[in-house]
Amino acid sequence: MVRTGRIPDRTDRMVLSKVMSEAAKPANQKPATAQDPEQKRYLEDFRQAGHESVEWIARYLGNVGDLPVMAQVKPGELLDSLPASAPEKGESFAQILADFDRLIMPAVTQWNHPRFFAYFACTGSTPAVLGEMLAAAALSMTPLPPPACTPLSPRANWWRPRRAATAIHRDW
Numbered sequence: 001m002v003r004t005g006r007i008p009d010r011t012d013r014m015v016l017s018k019v020m021s022e023a024a025k026p027a028n029q030k031p032a033t034a035q036d037p038e039q040k041r042y043l044e045d046f047r048q049a050g051h052e053s054v055e056w057i058a059r060y061l062g063n064v065g066d067l068p069v070m071a072q073v074k075p076g077e078l079l080d081s082l083p084a085s086a087p088e089k090g091e092s093f094a095q096i097l098a099d100f101d102r103l104i105m106p107a108v109t110q111w112n113h114p115r116f117f118a119y120f121a122c123t124g125s126t127p128a129v130l131g132e133m134l135a136a137a138a139l140s141m142t143p144l145p146p147p148a149c150t151p152l153s154p155r156a157n158w159w160r161p162r163r164a165a166t167a168i169h170r171d172w
Helices: 010-024 037-066 077-081 093-107 126-138 149-171
Strands: none
Touching (some): 037 093
16 A cells, blocks of 8 residues: 555555455464354354343343442442452353342442433443444454444434434424
């Protein structure tokens, strides 16, 4: 790519993206395929943990009104309850969720609670949670974000006030 002082065009970005992708691969790495037993097991574990996560989120959103609005821990209490060093061996996802419920949730202010009026969380709705999941999986933000990210944010920001204005006009 020649430096001309201009903004790189689509072709430049695609070439740079391909170069960066190739550079990130170890020289001796074979591509993982769905037929690879280790990859298959990894994806099945992910699928199971994903289902458990969605169930946890659905239960949380369905019962958030029963939880205390504000965090129920004193400063430093969560840190004191965490192990001083990382575990030597990974834990099951069920254990991680249990720890999350036991340790993390009491230290959370419930933005999705019906009696929490300080801010309005945009990621608390079910469509937003699903969008966050998709973005986390496919739209990783790197020094060279994927071309899909560039138009999404400005377009969504363009829609927002127009949608609000339509709703206000309709209600008058």
